Amino acid sequence: MAALMSAAQVKPSWFSAHNLLRGPKTGRASAVRAERSGVNHLTVASIRQQKPSMQAVYRRSVESRDSIRMGIPSKGRMAEDTMNLLDDCQLKVRKINPRQYAAEIPNVPGMEVWFQRATDVVRKLLSGDIDIGIVGYDMLREIGNEDDELVVVHDALGFGFCHLAIAVPSSWEDINSLPELLSDKRWSKDRPLRVVTAYMNLAERFFGDLGFENVELFTADGALEAAPAMGAADCILDLVSSGTTLRENNLKQIEGGRVLDSQGVLVASKTALLERPGTLEIVHELLERLEAHLRAEGLFMVTANVRGETAEEIATRLAANGGRLLRGLQGPTISPIFTAGEDNLPSSDGTFFAVSIGVPKSRIYEAVKEIRKQGGSGVLVFPLTYVFDEEPPRWNALINHLGLDSRDYQHLKIGGGIR
Numbered sequence: 001m002a003a004l005m006s007a008a009q010v011k012p013s014w015f016s017a018h019n020l021l022r023g024p025k026t027g028r029a030s031a032v033r034a035e036r037s038g039v040n041h042l043t044v045a046s047i048r049q050q051k052p053s054m055q056a057v058y059r060r061s062v063e064s065r066d067s068i069r070m071g072i073p074s075k076g077r078m079a080e081d082t083m084n085l086l087d088d089c090q091l092k093v094r095k096i097n098p099r100q101y102a103a104e105i106p107n108v109p110g111m112e113v114w115f116q117r118a119t120d121v122v123r124k125l126l127s128g129d130i131d132i133g134i135v136g137y138d139m140l141r142e143i144g145n146e147d148d149e150l151v152v153v154h155d156a157l158g159f160g161f162c163h164l165a166i167a168v169p170s171s172w173e174d175i176n177s178l179p180e181l182l183s184d185k186r187w188s189k190d191r192p193l194r195v196v197t198a199y200m201n202l203a204e205r206f207f208g209d210l211g212f213e214n215v216e217l218f219t220a221d222g223a224l225e226a227a228p229a230m231g232a233a234d235c236i237l238d239l240v241s242s243g244t245t246l247r248e249n250n251l252k253q254i255e256g257g258r259v260l261d262s263q264g265v266l267v268a269s270k271t272a273l274l275e276r277p278g279t280l281e282i283v284h285e286l287l288e289r290l291e292a293h294l295r296a297e298g299l300f301m302v303t304a305n306v307r308g309e310t311a312e313e314i315a316t317r318l319a320a321n322g323g324r325l326l327r328g329l330q331g332p333t334i335s336p337i338f339t340a341g342e343d344n345l346p347s348s349d350g351t352f353f354a355v356s357i358g359v360p361k362s363r364i365y366e367a368v369k370e371i372r373k374q375g376g377s378g379v380l381v382f383p384l385t386y387v388f389d390e391e392p393p394r395w396n397a398l399i400n401h402l403g404l405d406s407r408d409y410q411h412l413k414i415g416g417g418i419r
């Protein structure tokens with residue numbers, strides 16, 4: 001306790017301390033217990049160290065409202081990308097008033113959209129105030145803290161890429177890996193490694209899993225990168241994307257110090273999925289649109305006229321020379337080209353065929369060159385809006401996770417619900 005008190009006292013007010021040596025679980029539990037019993041003798045540090053996920057979350061009964069609610073980030077870097085993604089899926093959010101927190105998606109009747117801070121999206125999923133949410137995976141893991149009420153429906157929405165990593169001063173030339181950091185002789189019970197982070201739950205798990213005890217965690221709300229230079233911490237655990245902020249603050253990442261990879265995810269409340277009529281159906285539609293859009297986003301549609309003897313002969317030739325690249329989704333679509341004959345009626349002389357293939361955007365020029373080599377001409381390249389395939393694998397995974405079978409979903413209609 002003495003270590004905790006002194007650490008908290010010497011730090012600026014935006015720090016709070018959490019020493020793993022004390023046994024974090026005991027500390028937190030006693031703080032929560034004390035709060036419930038109305039005992040008010042806790043130190044500032046121990047009150048601050050309570051994490052939202054540990055605070056009593058009042059879960060509302062699912063019967064208390066009819067509408068389905070989705071929470072999306074109201075501000076910060078996830079907000080615009082979320083709106084753009086929904087837009088791209090023809091799920092434009094209509095805000096009646098820019099200052100209002102509630103909105104709707106006209107294409108999804110029966111669902112309200114609520115603008116929330118990223119942390120609150122997770123908290124409100126846990127409390128039952130919203131049913132579906134879009135948030136960074138980092139936030140989901142930190143605030144959700146592995147609560148099985150939170151079900152990840154789509155784990156790769158393709159924006160908000162970043163990772164949570166340990167960063168140490170660049171001047172520490174001998175420390176370039178996690179083992180080197182942890183085995184440094186400087187750290188002891190009396191002088192633990194001081195790590196500042198906004199991700200206390202994830203930090204606790206990370207160091208706990210490593211069995212590393214000579215560590216003291218501090219939390220702060222922003223500008224963590226300044227803490228080592230100020231002497232307030234030895235290293236930081238924070239989000240990294242381009243790495244610019246670290247570089248500009250003379251910090252570096254170390255091998256093995258990458259704690260979590262993150263991007264935007266679609267999450268739903270398990271209770272809502274199973275009990276709130278219509279939720280599963282809406283999630284299915286969102287998932288289908290997202291999957292179809294995200295698949296299409298990586299592809300161009302290519303059509304070309306290719307000379308050949310038969311459709312089969314062209315297919316064999318393309319497969320032999322273009323391999324996977326010219327195979328398309330399931331295989332190329334090849335059809336005869338009909339031109340106007342002498343009698344002005346369409347006829348095929350069997351020499352030209354139209355080939356249509358979905359090609360990864362990154363390899364488009366390679367594909368065009370190969371098609372040309374195979375006698376292709378008139379190569380047209382189109383953007384793709386959606387690729388709807390069979391039931392998305394993520395849907396099947398969700399149904400399995402919920403312990404349902406596909407028939408349960410077939411019978412689900414808004415207003416029906418799963419019983």
Ligand SMILES: Nc1ncnc2c1ncn2[C@@H]1O[C@H](COP(=O)(O)OP(=O)(O)OP(=O)(O)O)[C@@H](O)[C@H]1O
Pocket residue numbers: 075076077078118119135136137138139160161162239240241242262263
């Ligand atoms: N540098 C970054 N690059 C890419 N994605 C990031 C980056 N920083 C954060 N994110 C992602 O965006 C989410 C929201 O972060 P953002 O900084 O926009 O808001 P916030 O930190 O929650 O709010 P604020 O900092 O304004 O209080 C994070 O949870 C993470 O998933």
Ligand SMILES: O=P(O)(O)OC[C@H]1O[C@H](OP(=O)(O)OP(=O)(O)O)[C@H](O)[C@@H]1O
Pocket residue numbers: 221222223224225238239240241242243244245246
């Ligand atoms: O690797 P980079 O591309 O430089 O990005 C990393 C920075 O981005 C985030 O901060 P943010 O800009 O969200 O500011 P905040 O600390 O106020 O949230 C994060 O906390 C880092 O400081």
Ligand SMILES: [Mg+2]
Pocket residue numbers: none
């Ligand atoms: Mg931020």
